[in-house]
Amino acid sequence: MEAKNVYERLRSDFITEETHDDWSFMTLNEFVCDEFKQQHNGLVYDNSRVIKRVFIVTFPDEALIETIINNNSDILIFSHHPMIWSSLKSGIPFVDIPVRLVSLMKEKRISFFVLHSPLDVYGEYSTSLGFMQALRMKYAGNFFQYKNESIGVIAATEYTTTASLSDYIASRVGHPLKLFSYGDAEITGGKIGIVAGGGNVPEALEALKECGINTYVTGVTKIFEGFKPSADFHEIAKKYSINIIGATHYSTEKWACMNMLDYFRKIGLGCVFMPGKPDMNDL
Structure with a gap:
């Protein structure tokens, strides 16, 4: 499926003015789309012209993203969060996806789309x-x-x-x-x-x-x-x-991401949910 059609369908079905978010603490580097810089939702990295499959994650954990990158190209990674959860970090407990992985995503034609507040x-x-x-x-x-x-x-x-x-x-x-x-x-x-x-x-x-x-x-x-x-x-x-x-x-949030399997299948895309791990330091 053409990537632009996938993005537009997601925007139309989920994103409104009320769901604009705040990820201003994220590093908004040259890889990040203007769309995300303005709304803090939606298309983060636009690297694909065609989407052959969707990989769904709750958080873009480094190991998960690396596994996906190493074995795929011309895909979309869909995530509930644009950053990696790190409960041991003081202050706001999120860290950026490493730049080396972001660069590899570009090489492998892997796009990254986020719906945070629209799913909340x-x-x-x-x-x-x-x-x-x-x-x-x-x-x-x-x-x-x-x-x-x-x-x-x-x-x-x-x-x-x-x-x-x-x-x-x-x-x-x-x-x-x-x-x-x-x-x-x-x-x-x-x-x-x-x-x-x-x-x-x-x-x-x-x-x-x-x-x-x-x-x-x-x-x-x-x-x-x-x-x-x-x-x-x-x-x-x-x-x-x-x-x-x-x-x-x-x-508590993985279930919504698993439910998104049904959404992507309905619009005609093959998809897989990539399970993460609970962080017991959250408690």
């Missing part, structure tokens, strides 16, 4: 909805607005305590979680709030409090040095007696 906002392929579906829970509403778009989902659960819910989620993602018991162990009203990925922001809990819900599930719960909202997040949770369950950035 509520919709068919959204991260929070995808995680809720992976947990086999029923949709019960939305909460937490970002630029007039809903981010979080409210899910109905049959689990009555935070401990039993945490054990169940751990069985679905395949690794231990972290439970912060800041409130009543009984789940209020059989409902929980979910924001996949980096939902460790105070505004999400402020919104959840208005819904009368006392249990919040997200990906990242770590307090990052140099990122005050991550510390304020826990203080707000304590203030409002909201329990927090952390399941890692990757394990």
Whole structure:
């Protein structure tokens, strides 16, 4: 398929003015398209005239990108994030894709397209909805607005305590979680709030409090040095007696990327999801 047609279809289906993002801390070098420099979403590296296949990643981890590059050409790498997640980094926990790999992508005619906020906002392929579906829970509403778009989902659960819910989620993602018991162990009203990925922001809990819900599930719960909202997040949770369950950035957002397999197949492109690894330092 012609690359320009793939890009235009993705833009048309996902990108709006409300989903413009902020990756100003990324190195916007000569390889980066003007489109991404302006919107911080969409086409990052435009290296292909024809797209033979799509490789989907949650994060452009160095090892994953290198594996893809070494074995392919005339392809598209689709990612939820334009940068590599690095939870041990102080401040904003992201690092650039190494320039040597970006240069190889150009040589091998490999383009790179990113949808970050367009997948975070509520919709068919959204991260929070995808995680809720992976947990086999029923949709019960939305909460937490970002630029007039809903981010979080409210899910109905049959689990009555935070401990039993945490054990169940751990069985679905395949690794231990972290439970912060800041409130009543009984789940209020059989409902929980979910924001996949980096939902460790105070505004999400402020919104959840208005819904009368006392249990919040997200990906990242770590307090990052140099990122005050991550510390304020826990203080707000304590203030409002909201329990927090952390399941890692990757394990809460990979489901949306896996769901994108269906999207690309529907538009006639072969595709494969490249699994990454959860970072337990997120918790």
